[in-house]
Amino acid sequence: MRLPPPSALLAALAVALIALAWMRPIDHDESQYVAAAVLSAQGLLPYRDYAYLQTPLQPLLFAPIAWAAGTWTYPALRIVNALLGWAAVAGVYAGTRVAGGRPTIAISCAMLFATCDILLFSAGTARNDALPAAMLAWALPLILKAERGDGSRIGALAIGLLLAAATAAKISYAIPALAYGLYALVRRERHRPLWVIAGTLPAAALVARLWWLDPPSAYFGTVLFPALAPAQYYEATGRAWKLSTGLKLVDTLKFLALGPALLALIAVAWRQPRGLPRLLGWLILAGLVAALMPTPTWRQYLLPLLPPLFIALAERWEVQPPARALRIAVAVFAGAGLVPSAIALAAGGGLSRAIAEGHAIRAAMDAARADGPIATLAPEFVPASGRPVDPRFASGPFVFRSAGLFDLNGEVLHHVVTRARIDEHFTELGQPPRAILVGGEGKWTSGEDALDRVLEDWAVARAWRRVPVASERFRLYVPPQAAARRLPSSSSE
Numbered sequence: 001m002r003l004p005p006p007s008a009l010l011a012a013l014a015v016a017l018i019a020l021a022w023m024r025p026i027d028h029d030e031s032q033y034v035a036a037a038v039l040s041a042q043g044l045l046p047y048r049d050y051a052y053l054q055t056p057l058q059p060l061l062f063a064p065i066a067w068a069a070g071t072w073t074y075p076a077l078r079i080v081n082a083l084l085g086w087a088a089v090a091g092v093y094a095g096t097r098v099a100g101g102r103p104t105i106a107i108s109c110a111m112l113f114a115t116c117d118i119l120l121f122s123a124g125t126a127r128n129d130a131l132p133a134a135m136l137a138w139a140l141p142l143i144l145k146a147e148r149g150d151g152s153r154i155g156a157l158a159i160g161l162l163l164a165a166a167t168a169a170k171i172s173y174a175i176p177a178l179a180y181g182l183y184a185l186v187r188r189e190r191h192r193p194l195w196v197i198a199g200t201l202p203a204a205a206l207v208a209r210l211w212w213l214d215p216p217s218a219y220f221g222t223v224l225f226p227a228l229a230p231a232q233y234y235e236a237t238g239r240a241w242k243l244s245t246g247l248k249l250v251d252t253l254k255f256l257a258l259g260p261a262l263l264a265l266i267a268v269a270w271r272q273p274r275g276l277p278r279l280l281g282w283l284i285l286a287g288l289v290a291a292l293m294p295t296p297t298w299r300q301y302l303l304p305l306l307p308p309l310f311i312a313l314a315e316r317w318e319v320q321p322p323a324r325a326l327r328i329a330v331a332v333f334a335g336a337g338l339v340p341s342a343i344a345l346a347a348g349g350g351l352s353r354a355i356a357e358g359h360a361i362r363a364a365m366d367a368a369r370a371d372g373p374i375a376t377l378a379p380e381f382v383p384a385s386g387r388p389v390d391p392r393f394a395s396g397p398f399v400f401r402s403a404g405l406f407d408l409n410g411e412v413l414h415h416v417v418t419r420a421r422i423d424e425h426f427t428e429l430g431q432p433p434r435a436i437l438v439g440g441e442g443k444w445t446s447g448e449d450a451l452d453r454v455l456e457d458w459a460v461a462r463a464w465r466r467v468p469v470a471s472e473r474f475r476l477y478v479p480p481q482a483a484a485r486r487l488p489s490s491s492s493e
Contacts, residue, residue: 003104003107003108006093006103006106006107006110009107009111010086010089010090010093010107010110013086013089013111013114014082014083014086017082017083017085017086017114017120017123017124018079018082018083020082020120020123020124020341020345021078021079021081021082021123021124021125021351022075022078022079022350022351022352023345023350023351024078024124024125024341024344024345024350025344025347025348025349025350025444025445026349026350026353026354026380026440026444026445027125027445027446028377028378028396028397028440028441028445028446028447029125029127029446030074030125030126030127030380031377031378031379031380031395031396031397031440031441032052032053032379032394032395032396033058033059033077033126033127033128034066034073034074034077034126034379034380034383035050035379035380035382035389035393035394035395035396036050036052036058036059036062036394037058037059037062037063037065037066037073037077038066038073038379038382038383038388038389039059039389039391039394040059040060040063040066041063041064041066041067041073042388044391045210045213046059046060046210046221047210047211047213047214047217047218047221048210048213048214048217049415050391050392050394050415051217051220051221051392051394051395051399051414051415051416052221052394052395053221053222053225053226053395053398053399054128054169054170054171054221054222055167055168055169055170055171055207055222056168056206056207056210056218057131057165057168057169057203057206057207058128058131058169060206061131061169062077062080065077065080066383069383070383070386071358071362071383071384071385071386072383073383073384074126074351074358074380074381074383074384075351075354075355077126078124078125078126078351081122081123081124081125081126081127081129081130081131082123082124082130084123084130084131084133084134085119085120085122085123085124085130085133085134086123087130087134087137087138088113088119088123088130088133088134088136088137088307089110089111089114089119089137090110090137091134091136091137091138091140091141091307092109092110092113092137092140092307092310092311093106093107093109093110094138094141095137095140095141095144095307095311096109096110096310096311096314097141098141098144098145098148099144099148099311099314099315100318101311101314101315101318102318105314105317105318106314108314109310109311109313109317110310112259112260112264112310112313112330112334113306113307113310115259115260115334115335115337115338116258116259116260116261116306116337117255117258117259117299117337117338117339117340117341118255118256118258118259118261118299118300118302118303118306119133119259119303119306120337120338120340120341121300121340121341122300122303124341124344126380127300128169128170129170129300129303131169131170132165132166132167132169132170132173132304133166133303133304133306133307135163135165135166135169136162136163136166136173136176136304136307137307138162139158139159139162139163139166139180140283140307140308140311142155142156142158142159142162143159143180143191143279144279146159146190146191146192147187147190147191147279149190151190151191151192153192153195156191156192156193156195156196156199157195157196157198157199158199159180159196159199160195160196160197160198160199160200160201161199161200161202161203162199163176163177163180163181163196163200164177164199164200164201164202164203164204165203167203168203168204168206168207171222171226172290172291172293172294172301172304173290173304174290175286175287175289175290175293175304176283176286176287176290176304176308178286179282179283179285179286180196180279180282180283180286181193181196181197183279183282184196216413216414217413217414217415220414224405225398225399225402225405226294228405229398229399229402229405230243230294230295230296231243231295232402232403232404232405233401233402234296236403243295243296247296248292248295248296248297251296251297251298252291252292252297252302255297255298255299255302256302257333257336258299258336258337258339258340259333259334259336259337260330260333260334260337261302261305261306261309262333263326263329263330263333264309264310264312264313264330265284265309267313267316267322267326268281268284268309268312268313268316280308280311280312280315281312283305283308284305284308284309284312286304286305287302287304287305287306287308287309288302288305290304290305291303291304291305349444354380354381354384356471357381357384357440357471357473357474358381358383358384358385359384360469360470360471360474361381361382361385361437361469361471361474361476362384362385362386363469363470364467364468364469364470364476365385365386365387365435365467365476367467367468368435368465368467368476368478370387370434370435370467370476370478371434372385372387372388372389372390372433372434372435373387373388373390373391373433373434373435374387374388374389374390374433374434374435374436374437375390375392375393375417375433375435375436375437375455376389376390376393376437376438376440376455377393377396377397377400377438377440377441377451377452377455378396378437378439378440378441378445378447379393379394379396380396380440381437381474382437390433391415392415392416392425393417394415395416396441397441397447397448397451399417399418400416400417400418400419400451401418401419401448401451402418403418403419403420405418406418408421411425412425412429419451419454422454422455422458423458426458427462432479434478434479435476435477435478436455436456436458436459436464436476436477436478437474437475437476437477438452438453438455438456438474438475438477439452439471439473439474439475440452440473440474442473444473456475459477460477463480464477464478464479464480465477465478465479465480
């Protein structure tokens with residue numbers, strides 16, 4: 001069967017990914033990334049001014065988008081991530097062409113990459129996965145060009161910049177970046193490692209600067225919390241089995257099998273023809289190591305291994321075209337990769353629901369004459385209200401649900417509030433928010449209703465006024481004195 005031109009397929013993919021991002025249900029994982037972009041747009045810095053549980057590049061890059069989008073920040077960030085997911089696929093196509101792949105094989109493997117649930121989830125949500133994946137994917141054509149002896153100093157600089165920026169956006173990309181750096185040192189006559197290192201300096205300087213401004217909070221966000229909080233959370237909730245090595249293996253195979261990535265990995269590793277570049281094998285292995293280091297393993301963690309994997313698959317098929325049975329199996333697995341997105345879309349909601357909820361929240365805030373900041377475990381809904389997010393809740397539910405990481409002074413130092421110390425922050429320290437919004441952290445966003453009830457119970461116990469919200473999901477509470485100044489058009493419940 002003759003395929004449409006690569007440009008047509010890539011254009012159709014861009015439309016499909018944007019549509020998926022628009023319709024995919026809300027996920028509470030998005031909360032901290034939307035909040036971080038909004039707070040950075042207001043001039044605040046990660047670590048120094050609010051807790052951010054990743055390396056810091058994305059909120060700074062996305063701050064101008066959040067500033068320009070205003071109340072439409074959440075939809076805008078989803079669409080940006082969809083386009084970045086598209087860019088990652090386009091980078092795989094470009095890398096395959098640089099490596100000498102025919103257009104048909106190059107676009108086939110790029111589109112197979114696009115059917116992986118790992119990519120579709122990452123491109124369909126406002127997380128921090130699509131940005132570093134796009135950077136890694138576009139570093140690969142330059143890396144492969146250098147490998148064949150056609151590299152340049154500018155190309156080496158760009159490789160260093162892209163890989164360092166990917167690491168500055170998500171720390172797991174440090175493993176593929178390090179793997180390439182070591183390879184470049186071995187093959188320095190082609191890869192110009194000193195120029196690569198020079199390219200890393202802007203991103204490294206940015207990260208170093210933010211660490212220097214607040215070293216304890218930077219260490220907490222990028223090292224301490226990721227290392228300690230997951231195990232503490234699952235053990236505290238009686239789900240320590242989620243941390244087992246056996247389940248990690250099962251989850252890894254499951255996520256790879258939701259799409260053709262597992263078959264691609266087997267095909268590339270099995271009786272590898274001599275024509276395949278050894279460099280791609282190192283990058284695939286580095287991506288797998290990066291995915292398996294955190295516990296538990298989630299699908300988006302496997303994204304770093306996919307761009308080099310599908311370029312390697314194209315390289316293999318150039319040398320040894322796939323048999324009919326393998327083509328059928330790949331098609332079946334590609335279909336399986338689309339199933340989770342189809343299920344998610346069937347659940348309904350998405351950005352249309354989020355926009356409607358945002359309008360309802362804004363109307364309620366206007367009626368109560370409440371100006372924020374808003375304390376909420378779902379800060380992705382706050383931009384639509386036109387009010388600021390309380391920076392102490394910038395991490396959404398993730399730090400809030402933790403226990404035993406710090407005492408009160410430690411929480412103040414790191415700009416966070418946990419469920420056990422709400423009253424100490426709000427009452428003893430005299431720093432209550434101007435409004436409390438609950439309802440966004442629940443099963444409908446893959447969250448926990450019980451966490452929202454902690455905030456709501458605090459508000460109710462202190463006679464905060466519930467302001468009517470035209471939403472079956474959300475409840476808004478304001479201090480009694482703020483409620484007394486509400487507009488006459490608002491009504492009590």
